[in-house]
Amino acid sequence: METETTPTTADPVAGSWCDRCGGALAEGGHEACVAARRLEPPRFCPVCRRRMRVQVLPSGWTATCVAHGTTRG
Amino acid sequence: MSDILDRARSQVLDGGVGLDEAGVLDVLRLPDEQLPAALQLAHEVRMRWCGPEVEVEGIVSLKTGGCPEDCHFCSQSGVFASPVRSVWLDIPSLVEAARQTAKTGATEFCIVAAVRGPDERLMRQLREGVAAIRAEVDINIAASLGILTQAQVDELVELGIHRYNHNLETCRSYFPNVVTTHTWEERWETLRMVRASGMEVCCGGIIGLGETLEQRAEFAAQLAELDPHEVPLNFLNPRPGTPLGDRAPVAPRDALRAIAAFRLAMPRTILRYAGGREITLGDLGTRDGLLGGINAVIVGNYLTTLGRPASEDLALLEELKMPIKALSATL
Numbered sequence: 001m002e003t004e005t006t007p008t009t010a011d012p013v014a015g016s017w018c019d020r021c022g023g024a025l026a027e028g029g030h031e032a033c034v035a036a037r038r039l040e041p042p043r044f045c046p047v048c049r050r051r052m053r054v055q056v057l058p059s060g061w062t063a064t065c066v067a068h069g070t071t072r073g
Numbered sequence: 074m075s076d077i078l079d080r081a082r083s084q085v086l087d088g089g090v091g092l093d094e095a096g097v098l099d100v101l102r103l104p105d106e107q108l109p110a111a112l113q114l115a116h117e118v119r120m121r122w123c124g125p126e127v128e129v130e131g132i133v134s135l136k137t138g139g140c141p142e143d144c145h146f147c148s149q150s151g152v153f154a155s156p157v158r159s160v161w162l163d164i165p166s167l168v169e170a171a172r173q174t175a176k177t178g179a180t181e182f183c184i185v186a187a188v189r190g191p192d193e194r195l196m197r198q199l200r201e202g203v204a205a206i207r208a209e210v211d212i213n214i215a216a217s218l219g220i221l222t223q224a225q226v227d228e229l230v231e232l233g234i235h236r237y238n239h240n241l242e243t244c245r246s247y248f249p250n251v252v253t254t255h256t257w258e259e260r261w262e263t264l265r266m267v268r269a270s271g272m273e274v275c276c277g278g279i280i281g282l283g284e285t286l287e288q289r290a291e292f293a294a295q296l297a298e299l300d301p302h303e304v305p306l307n308f309l310n311p312r313p314g315t316p317l318g319d320r321a322p323v324a325p326r327d328a329l330r331a332i333a334a335f336r337l338a339m340p341r342t343i344l345r346y347a348g349g350r351e352i353t354l355g356d357l358g359t360r361d362g363l364l365g366g367i368n369a370v371i372v373g374n375y376l377t378t379l380g381r382p383a384s385e386d387l388a389l390l391e392e393l394k395m396p397i398k399a400l401s402a403t404l
Contacts, residue, residue, distance in 0.1 A: 021313065022156065039351055040379060043157065044156065051156055051158050054137075055134070055166070056375065057170050057173070057374065058131040058132070058133060058170050058373035059373050061374065
């Protein structure tokens with residue numbers, strides 16, 4: 001995964017929120033989310049928990065948070 | 074071999090006449106130990122009546138999310154608390170998606186929109202997108218835009234849309250349990266207009282919405298009556314936030330039984346592996362389906378979820394010595 005235009009987040013995956021369900025990572029219980037993400041793009045910004053605008057393409061995806069930029073996979 | 078498989082060998086393999094609803098139900102009820110024989114027969118039927126070629130397709134969402142309809146399986150419905158947000162694909166990205174799809178050897182590129190039916194904004198985006206793709210990519214363009222008016226059907230024909238997808242999703246008797254904002258009959262009417270227009274009809278659905286085996290057989294029979302050029306076979310991928318989000322995926326053997334049964338109901342159709350195959354069947358299931366009646370695949374990602382890398386499907390086709398249908402063979 002690569003990121004772009006994310007000046008405030010060097011590593012958006014290392015945020016506080018689960019990028020699949022939007023729940024707090026600190027509360028645990030996201031094993032199913034991690035497994036599901038193998039076949040899903042992220043939906044929530046891991047930094048601020050906003051729902052992202054996600055475009056799935058035949059060979060990739062982009063996920064954009066209005067505050068934290070775009071992630072590609 | 075069971076009575077139903079004996080009958081299918083004679084009627085479907087030798088005669089090219091699909092099983093009726095009762096016959097499909099018998100196949101769906103076969104015990105596990107007879108599943109390999111059913112898949113083998115379905116494969117023979119596919120090879121006899123369709124040939125060894127596999128049709129490869131890529132799909133892309135032109136307009137994602139925010140749909141006013143309440144299809145209970147769909148994460149793009151705006152009625153449910155799904156995390157999927159509304160987003161439109163720009164034309165350069167659409168062309169690039171078509172280009173990437175063509176590079177896989179695919180002959181079909183389907184442009185999909187999450188709508189009840191297209192409005193003028195969507196039709197304008199489609200017009201521009203189709204023109205831009207045609208200028209740069211050599212591929213058949215299909216579309217899936219929901220319920221159409223006759224004028225929209227006519228315009229799609231003028232645009233040169235090769236095939237129109239509109240899934241019935243499930244059988245007529247179960248449909249009201251899955252969708253309440255429009256009817257099965259409205260979908261059927263769009264399909265009737267598409268067929269009359271000369272566009273190829275693509276119509277399938279989703280296995281595992283909670284339908285009974287009897288209703289699954291009813292669905293196969295209704296699709297056979299429609300006689301579509303292509304039947305995309307999806308398996309429920311339960312999406313968070315939707316009414317079916319907590320449903321378990323279809324058991325792998327039931328999914329394979331459905332593949333064999335639908336092939337034996339429709340010996341000549343393009344039967345395409347579509348969404349949900351990865352979570353339902355995994356890598357081995359993809360092989361089993363291709364050796365059990367499937368003769369088309371969607372490669373790469375789906376509309377809101379991800380698929381196997383296209384390279385893995387293409388390598389499997391090569392290993393199975395199943396040639397990819399060439400573009401010239403589709404024209």
